[in-house]
Amino acid sequence: MRPESETELAEVIAGASAAFHIRGGGTRAIGVTTAAEVLETGGLSGISLYEPGALTLVAQAGTPLAEIEAALAAEGQRLAFEPMDHRGLLGTTGEPTIGGVVAGNVSGPRRVQGGAARDFMLGVRFVDGAGQVIKNGGRVMKNVTGYDLVKLMCGSWGTLGVLTEVSLKVLPVPETTACLLIDGLDEAAAQEVMSRALTSPFEVTGAAHAPGGPGEHPLTLLRLEGFAGSVAYRTGKLQEMFAERSVRVETDPQRVAALWRWVRDVEIMQGTGGDVWKFSVRPSEAPGLVAQLRAAHPVERVLYDWGGGLIWIECAPGTDLRPSGLKGHATLIRASEQTRLDLPVFQPEPPAVAALSAGIRARFDPRGMLNPGIMA
Amino acid sequence: MQMPEPNPAILARKARIVERLRSVLPADAVIEDEMETRAYECDALTAYRCPPLAAVLPSSTEEVAAVLKLCHEEGVPVVPRGAGTSLAGGALPTADSVILGVARMNDVLEVDYADRIIRVQTGRTNLSVTGAVEEEDFFYAPDPSSQLACAIAGNIAMNSGGAHCLKYGVTTNNLLGVTMVQMDGTVVEIGGAHLDAGGLDLLGLICGSEGQLGVVTEATLRILRKPEGARPVLMGFDSNEVAGACVSDIIKAGVLPVAIEFMDRPCIRATEAFAKAGYPDCEALLIVEVEGSPAEIDEQLGLILQIARRHNPVELREAQSADEAARIWLGRKSAFGAMGNINDYMCLDGTIPVNELPYVLRRIGEMSKEFGLDVANVFHAGDGNMHPLILFNANQPGQLETCEAFGAEILKLCVEVGGCLTGEHGVGIEKRDLMVDQYDPVDLETQMAVKDVFDPAWLLNPAKVFPLAASDARRNVALAAE
Numbered sequence: 001m002r003p004e005s006e007t008e009l010a011e012v013i014a015g016a017s018a019a020f021h022i023r024g025g026g027t028r029a030i031g032v033t034t035a036a037e038v039l040e041t042g043g044l045s046g047i048s049l050y051e052p053g054a055l056t057l058v059a060q061a062g063t064p065l066a067e068i069e070a071a072l073a074a075e076g077q078r079l080a081f082e083p084m085d086h087r088g089l090l091g092t093t094g095e096p097t098i099g100g101v102v103a104g105n106v107s108g109p110r111r112v113q114g115g116a117a118r119d120f121m122l123g124v125r126f127v128d129g130a131g132q133v134i135k136n137g138g139r140v141m142k143n144v145t146g147y148d149l150v151k152l153m154c155g156s157w158g159t160l161g162v163l164t165e166v167s168l169k170v171l172p173v174p175e176t177t178a179c180l181l182i183d184g185l186d187e188a189a190a191q192e193v194m195s196r197a198l199t200s201p202f203e204v205t206g207a208a209h210a211p212g213g214p215g216e217h218p219l220t221l222l223r224l225e226g227f228a229g230s231v232a233y234r235t236g237k238l239q240e241m242f243a244e245r246s247v248r249v250e251t252d253p254q255r256v257a258a259l260w261r262w263v264r265d266v267e268i269m270q271g272t273g274g275d276v277w278k279f280s281v282r283p284s285e286a287p288g289l290v291a292q293l294r295a296a297h298p299v300e301r302v303l304y305d306w307g308g309g310l311i312w313i314e315c316a317p318g319t320d321l322r323p324s325g326l327k328g329h330a331t332l333i334r335a336s337e338q339t340r341l342d343l344p345v346f347q348p349e350p351p352a353v354a355a356l357s358a359g360i361r362a363r364f365d366p367r368g369m370l371n372p373g374i375m376a
Numbered sequence: 377m378q379m380p381e382p383n384p385a386i387l388a389r390k391a392r393i394v395e396r397l398r399s400v401l402p403a404d405a406v407i408e409d410e411m412e413t414r415a416y417e418c419d420a421l422t423a424y425r426c427p428p429l430a431a432v433l434p435s436s437t438e439e440v441a442a443v444l445k446l447c448h449e450e451g452v453p454v455v456p457r458g459a460g461t462s463l464a465g466g467a468l469p470t471a472d473s474v475i476l477g478v479a480r481m482n483d484v485l486e487v488d489y490a491d492r493i494i495r496v497q498t499g500r501t502n503l504s505v506t507g508a509v510e511e512e513d514f515f516y517a518p519d520p521s522s523q524l525a526c527a528i529a530g531n532i533a534m535n536s537g538g539a540h541c542l543k544y545g546v547t548t549n550n551l552l553g554v555t556m557v558q559m560d561g562t563v564v565e566i567g568g569a570h571l572d573a574g575g576l577d578l579l580g581l582i583c584g585s586e587g588q589l590g591v592v593t594e595a596t597l598r599i600l601r602k603p604e605g606a607r608p609v610l611m612g613f614d615s616n617e618v619a620g621a622c623v624s625d626i627i628k629a630g631v632l633p634v635a636i637e638f639m640d641r642p643c644i645r646a647t648e649a650f651a652k653a654g655y656p657d658c659e660a661l662l663i664v665e666v667e668g669s670p671a672e673i674d675e676q677l678g679l680i681l682q683i684a685r686r687h688n689p690v691e692l693r694e695a696q697s698a699d700e701a702a703r704i705w706l707g708r709k710s711a712f713g714a715m716g717n718i719n720d721y722m723c724l725d726g727t728i729p730v731n732e733l734p735y736v737l738r739r740i741g742e743m744s745k746e747f748g749l750d751v752a753n754v755f756h757a758g759d760g761n762m763h764p765l766i767l768f769n770a771n772q773p774g775q776l777e778t779c780e781a782f783g784a785e786i787l788k789l790c791v792e793v794g795g796c797l798t799g800e801h802g803v804g805i806e807k808r809d810l811m812v813d814q815y816d817p818v819d820l821e822t823q824m825a826v827k828d829v830f831d832p833a834w835l836l837n838p839a840k841v842f843p844l845a846a847s848d849a850r851r852n853v854a855l856a857a858e
Contacts, residue, residue, distance in 0.1 A: 053624030054730040054760070076630065105572060116572050118580060119549045134822050135815070140727040141759035142546065142799035144535045144584050145807070145814055146841060147823040151548065151580025155572075172630035195490045201513075201601045227679075230672040282569040284491050309571050329573040346574040352564045357576045359829035364822070375575070 004043040006125065006133060006164040012039070013162065014131025019369045022158035024062060024100035027085075027092040030157055031345040031374040032337055041099050044164055047071055049139070056122065056139050057170050061099025061163040068098055072170055080171040081117045082108030082260075088270040090334055099163045105155030108264040109206040109223070112198065112306040118154040120169045126153060126161030129365025139167040152360070158371045160364040174225040178235050179206075179256045181248040182220040187211055187287040187304070190220045194307040195283060196241060197222045202234040207307040208263045221259060263305055266312050274300050274314040275335040277321045281328035283308035289323075297321055322347070346375055377424055377465070377780075377805050380839050380851065382472035386429065386452055393450055394430055397474070400442035405480070407431040416457065416475040420522075421465040421806060423776060428455065428469035435480045437555055437563060437593040444591065445561025447474055453835050454559070456587035458530030459501065461522040463723055464804025466534060466586055466840060476591060478529045484508045485594065493552060493569050495596045498529035502536075505597060514599045517544035520800065521712065532592050535584030537800035542758035543634040543667075544600070546800065548583040553596035556582060556589075559831040569596055581826065586802050587837045589830040603667035606634065608704045609677055611684050612658035612691035616640060619660035620733035622687045623757045626664065627730070629683055631676050636758035637663040637708050640737065643715075643752035643765070644707070650714030653707035656691040662757065663708055711754045712765070719767040722779050726790030727799035730760045739789055740764055747782040749775075761799035762790070788813050803841045811843055820846055 001020070003009040013020070019035035024042070041062035049058040052075040059068055065083065072078050083106040085096060100106070102124070107116040123137030136149035153160060185193060190209035197204045206223030213219040222238060224231050239247050250256055261267070269276050281289055286308035293299055293313065299321075301314040315321055318339050322330040329347040332340060349357060386393070394408045407413055408430040418425040429452070434440045447454050453473040460467050469475050481497035482504070488494075489512055496505055502523040505516040519538035520526055526536070532554065537546040544550070553567030567579040582589055613619040623636055639647070639661045648655050655661060666676040677694060684692055695701035707714075715721045728736050737753060744751045755762040764786055768779040787797045787807065791814045797807045811820060824842055827834065827850075834850045 051729065051731055053628050055627060056729065075628075105577070107572070111571065115545060115549055118572070118577060119545060128822065132818050132822075135819055136823075138794065138796050138814075140729055140761075140795045140799070142537050142541070142727045142756070142761040143796045144537075144546075144800055144802050145796045145798050146803060146811060146820070147826055148535065148548065148580055148584045149823065149826070151577045151583075152826075154580070155574075155577050160576075171632070172628075175630065192490075199489055199492060199514075199601050201604050227672070227675050229675045230668060233669060233671055280570045280573055282491050284488070306571060327568065328570040329575070331574040349575055350565070352558075352562050353566060353575075353578065356564070356578060356829060360576060360826060363825040363829060 001037065002040040002043045006044065006127065009044065009162060009164060010127045010131045010133050013127055013129065013369060016369060019372050022162050022371050024097035024103070025064070026094040027087050027090070027096045028100055028104050028106070029090060029092065030104070031376060032340050033371045033374045035372055039162065041097065041162065048165070052077060055170050056167065058139055058165065058167040059098050060165055061097065061102070063098050065096040065098055065101060076173050077170045078173050079120070079168065080110060080114045081120050082110040082264060083117060084108050084264050089266050089276060098166055102154050102163060102166050103156065103158050109208060109260055109305050112207060112309060113203065113205045118151050121150045121154050121166065122169055123167035124150050124153045124163055125165040126163045128161045129367055129369045133164070134161065137167065141169055157374055159361060159375050160370070162370065174227070176228045176231040177223065177225045177253060177256045178231050179250040179259050180222040180235065180238055181250060182242065182245050183217060185209070185218055185220050187290060190218065190304070191283065191287050191308045193220055193242060193245070194222070197238060198307045200238070200241065202237050206260055206263070209304040210268060211302050212268065214262065214268070221263065223256070223260060263303070266303055268303055269301055269312060269314045272301065272314060273317065275317050275319060275339060276333045277313045277315070278331045278333050279311040279313065279328060281309065281311065285327065286311055292323065293321060344376070378844060379426065379468070379470055379805070380844060382470055386472040389450070390429055393452055396446050396450070397430060397432055397443065400446060401432055401434060401439055405433045405435070416469060416477070419460040419462040419465060419467040421463055421468065421804065424465055424468050424805065426469055426471055428473050428475040429471060431475035431477060433477045433480045437557060440476065440557045440591055440593050441561045441563055443476060444557050444559055448560045448833070448835060451833065451835070453838050455837050456529065456533070456591045458499070458527030458533065459525050461526040462530060462534065462802065462804055463725070464798070464802045464806040466530070466802050466804040468805055470839060478527060478593065481593060488569070489514060491569055492599055493596055494599050495594060496528060498532065498592050498595050499527050502526050502528060502531055509599050513602045515602050516597055516599055517550050518547045528595055528597070529592055532583055532595060533585065533587040534800070534802035537761065539635045539637060539756060542636060542756065543632055548580060550598045551579065551583055551595060552598055554579065554582060554592045555594035557591045557593060559590070559833065559836050567596065586804065586841050588827050588841060589836070604669045605673060606665055606667045607673045607677065607695050608663050608665040608701050609680065609695065610691065610693040610704045611662045611664070611689045612656040613660045613687060614658055614690055616660045616737045617734040618687050619662055622662065622684055623733070624730060625683045626680055627758065629679060631666070631679055633664045633666050633680070633758065635663070635665045636756070638753070638755050638757035639708065639711065640753040642750060643711055643754045646718055646752055647707040647711050647714040650717050651707050651710040653703055655707050658690045663704055708754070715752060715765045715767065720770040721765045721767050722783055724762065724764045724766070724783050724786055725798045725801040726787045726795055727759070727761045728790050728793050728795035730757070732793040732795070733757065733760070736762070736789060736793060740786055743782060743785055747778055749779055749782055760795065784810055805840055808841060809843050811841070817846070824850060
């Protein structure tokens, strides 16, 4: 099914008797749904409003992300939450859509400083499981009118409603960018460096560490963005802060962009055979957690982002990496369908929280029509 | 503004309810004397008052849970209260409700600079969160005007903003986790010291739910390192259109000031008479503030001033010292006080798309003549969050009603141009009946269905946010069960 309008989409869902697997670009498979029929959102496409002076963009949910990024680039603006492209990691093909980005709350390295996809969401329209068209939020930056269903929809992976339109806050592309590179740190030292950088007044917009680096040796990356004079000043300040380390500075915009794409898209785990997990934890606890996981499991590759708050871990297929009593969240991002059926893809919630989530699902999609099972 | 009739069955059981509250709380934490409950009869929307059945001041999550469980069993509505600074009537009680004040819960539970978080009990005031971390040069970013008095609990309930949220975001962007007690006494932990979690974003849903989904007792907040410095610049223009165009050009140029504040002529004149900040007498005034090292500030202000000059300002004043910076902010910060000095006023809070500023200001001017009441405009221009102040005389019969009708028309205008009813104050009772102008019945039904999940009996702050007619059937399920 590929409805061409919101009205048609609403009719399709209202009149359906079997559940749908909702698909934007089909590049970000997560859990496994029991639904057989695919419902594509690609027919709902196009930017409906773009006001660069108000930093606002409204688009149909099926609009290709590339189309949005091109429109923004033409005005010197961008999606500041830097959504990851999952195709390399998951081996998927297809054209990512803005609806998919929102449904998955997909962010990138800049999340640590600038916020996640959910922090840039201004409004949504969606069709719920009963086929009703619902709107929430709007297209203005400050809005506390009623409950914030915009946040709720962002990251609900199509299980509460099919997004038809999203409205986003966008930001200017900074004039200059630079990346500080520090070689050879162990994980505890790297975590400390990232934490010191992020607690400095110098507005670090990316802090990542790859123990296995791009070429077998550890590499720590810190990113600065802004006006040329300011970036030069802050680069100097950070070099002073880490004077005891050997710090290289990359200022070529293309090479800086490539480095952060490498982090954002977890290129280090692309085309490799293991399962990939994503941990969201308290940054200072990250190296300890990784050491604990290494001791218990065959861990193959590790990448720290968000100053340690986000850890990507590759391990042998079928491993249940999630430790009991984890303070934080572990999500299984890449694994065989069987593993994704055997292990919870999302962090299991405590019973009282799970009851709230289940209650919300039951009201937004009482017949279980939308991506059933995908977040189980 | 109408409130539901109190449930006589609850009023009749007052003695028993108070006795049960006393059985789970220390003696001094239960207030039932009719003189003393008066202290809780209203919040900062003082036009509406009603003493509650009783007020309780628990000191811990456990005590909050015990109170809620008991009220749930008794079918008694509970109105959570932070510091009582709501301008929207968010903490207005009904005669049959228990006020649950979190004022005694103001401890700092944990500070971790390396992980950039603070965990506090939610009765703590907004400014004192920053106070707890500023010796290490950190701060908590959301800065509502009432930050000296307002509590984090209320900030979370209303998703409060402030002058500096253009750069740092509002409460929801700076909240990482909560401990929340549900109406039946269940305690849940949502989020924590980590960033985004998988699963449904219940944290985002709770923030801004106006105390209708649960009582948040503890919160993990993001703290940030203070910038090296900040400097404001003041600009005067001879029309609102030009000032609006200047705001838009600054934003488009890629500068991200921490604040862009706008005042119109009536506001400039009133504050000048009151605070004598030395503002120019012009149609529109902007205060733009940027942050960084002195050189970084120079770089940004250089660009901003260059843009401003293209719009032929009647005045451009860059602060050369801390004293001059304070003088630039003086008038803006005393704007509400200045208005209060002249008159009674009603402060609105609609948000509009930034590019609609000139049109909306012109329409407000026309409506001001139609309704015969003066309006002064002061607002956060960078994000389109307007605070029109309607001046009226509360002692003159009928003026409050005229003022409310005028305010409603301004908010409808905000919605009409693509904006919303409230940018940072919340709906409360004040904008409750206007929700139908922004949302269709099905939109409101979906929001109310969320409350059904968290509070099936509709006992938590029940007469707020949704028009009474829309929530009537749900609220009266509880009554029918009596």
